[in-house]
Amino acid sequence: MNRGVIVLLAAAPAAAHGAVLGYMTPAQPLTEARIAALPASEQGAWRGYLARSRAAMDADKAALAAERAALATVPPAPPHGGGDGGMARNRPTAWYGTPEARHIADNIVSFQTPSGGWGKNVDRTGPVRQRGQHYVSFDGKESWNFIGTIDNNATTSELKFLARVQAQMPGAAGDEYRKAALRGISYLLNSQYPNGGFPQVYPLQGGYHDAITFNDDAFANVLQVLLEVANRRGDYAFVPETVATDARAAADKALQVLLASQIIVGGVRTAWCQQHDAITLAPVGARNFEPAALTSTESARLLMLLMLLPDPSPELRASIHAGMAWLQKAALPGDVWSRYYDLNTMRPIFGDRDRSIHDDVKELSEERQKGYGWFSNGPARAKQAFEAWTRKP
Structure with a gap:
């Protein structure tokens, strides 16, 4: 596998509605x-x-x-x-x-x-x-x-x-x-x-x-802190120059792995999984009900952070445009997004505690139906940020 880019097959035919699509495989340490x-x-x-x-x-x-x-x-x-x-x-x-x-x-x-x-x-x-x-x-x-x-x-x-x-x-x-x-x-x-x-x-x-963790904005939060430390402004003006230099180098490496882990489906860049394998960068699952899947909320947060960069490289600009194109395509009626999307079909999927993966949230156990945020309108903020970002000179 080329660890620099994650490539998946083109969209496969959708499974019959109501069937168990498969089972989540735990991530490797x-x-x-x-x-x-x-x-x-x-x-x-x-x-x-x-x-x-x-x-x-x-x-x-x-x-x-x-x-x-x-x-x-x-x-x-x-x-x-x-x-x-x-x-x-x-x-x-x-x-x-x-x-x-x-x-x-x-x-x-x-x-x-x-x-x-x-x-x-x-x-x-x-x-x-x-x-x-x-x-x-x-x-x-x-x-x-x-x-x-x-x-x-x-x-x-x-x-x-x-x-x-x-x-x-x-x-x-x-x-x-x-x-x-x-x-x-x-x-x-x-x-x-x-x-x-x-x-x-x-x-x-x-x-x-x-695993490399984008879930709950973990990676985005760290990258944001490193960028602020590297700039030595505001609350971080006290940081020594040597530490700022190290933070800048770390932030640059983080941006490179972010680009490398953006999932490609059918030759097209899409978004990110909540977790990616530490070595291969392949999308991986976490808890039993958290399958390897494209994720809307964390991807939106990553894209919004990239839009804040003062002078993003051509590669980062292309990543933003591709990610936003996927995000807009993944939107459900009413500007709502599913938490997870199948890596091949791009359809919403849902996980249960027995590691089973479903295409209908109503098939989950009652505890999981009510105990997890399966849908969100949060990514709409990324759409608004993107509209402003594209108007910048």
């Missing part, structure tokens, strides 16, 4: 065996990445174990947080210098992992982390999951909030926040794959978490 199958010239970079990831996880675990060694009682996990976790970014500028904002920033600094990232779904308005307390919240038994991650806006949200707070605190008062932000930026740089992609969880957790 990044392993030594898969790396060994690469050309010899590529193996070194991937082996080094995997070794660094494992060393980082070992260090994260060792740090927590060392904190707990002398404790009679381990503190409970931090409280679960929904929405923005308290890290609002729409407050008046001066608010980010208030005690309330500083408390949130102190919570963020205290829960930063030794690797430099953060877990997801933690209430950042809560108490700062206690010695020996886990980095993430749990619904049940304690486990080592999503430590750290870019899922559910994690890590990028913490970085943006720290940057906003430190901007209101020049001098020594903001040094702690700037230091944590720089560690967070290094975390993103360290998590980047040799080909420019980003896994959902780093240090690597395995399974579909190792």
Whole structure:
């Protein structure tokens, strides 16, 4: 397979309505065996990445174990947080210098992992982390999951909030926040794959978490932060030139893998899957009900981000036009989009917890029918942005 471009066969005849179309195949993790199958010239970079990831996880675990060694009682996990976790970014500028904002920033600094990232779904308005307390919240038994991650806006949200707070605190008062932000930026740089992609969880957790993740705008959020850091403007003016240079290089690699992973069907560029294989860039599934498929919402977000680039290359311009052509073709009546579209037929598809794939949402179990967002009008914003973008000189 040519790992530079994903090519699929031309549209196949649609399956009979009501039939199970197939079953989702789980994504493959990044392993030594898969790396060994690469050309010899590529193996070194991937082996080094995997070794660094494992060393980082070992260090994260060792740090927590060392904190707990002398404790009679381990503190409970931090409280679960929904929405923005308290890290609002729409407050008046001066608010980010208030005690309330500083408390949130102190919570963020205290829960930063030794690797430099953060877990997801933690209430950042809560108490700062206690010695020996886990980095993430749990619904049940304690486990080592999503430590750290870019899922559910994690890590990028913490970085943006720290940057906003430190901007209101020049001098020594903001040094702690700037230091944590720089560690967070290094975390993103360290998590980047040799080909420019980003896994959902780093240090690597395995399974579909190792895939390059566009789902929930994870990749887009990281790319946006890297571009802002590279420009050294506004909240990121404090970033050293060397870090900005590294961020620019990482952003350029991310744009290249974004181009390379745009799915081609019948010789025509279309959109992206929620996840792409870390090595082959092939579209892959994630959870049992999340098949490998063209996705509308994440693709729209990626296209909108590309439209914000000040001087996109001819290749990026072509990618935007092709992606928007697919998005407009995929629209359902009423300017609504299905979450997933079959990679060959381009028809809406839906997944259930038993990994079965259907062409009718009503065929799913009741729990999945009601427990997942199968349709959205969100991509309409990309249409509006595209109209404005095409009018630019």
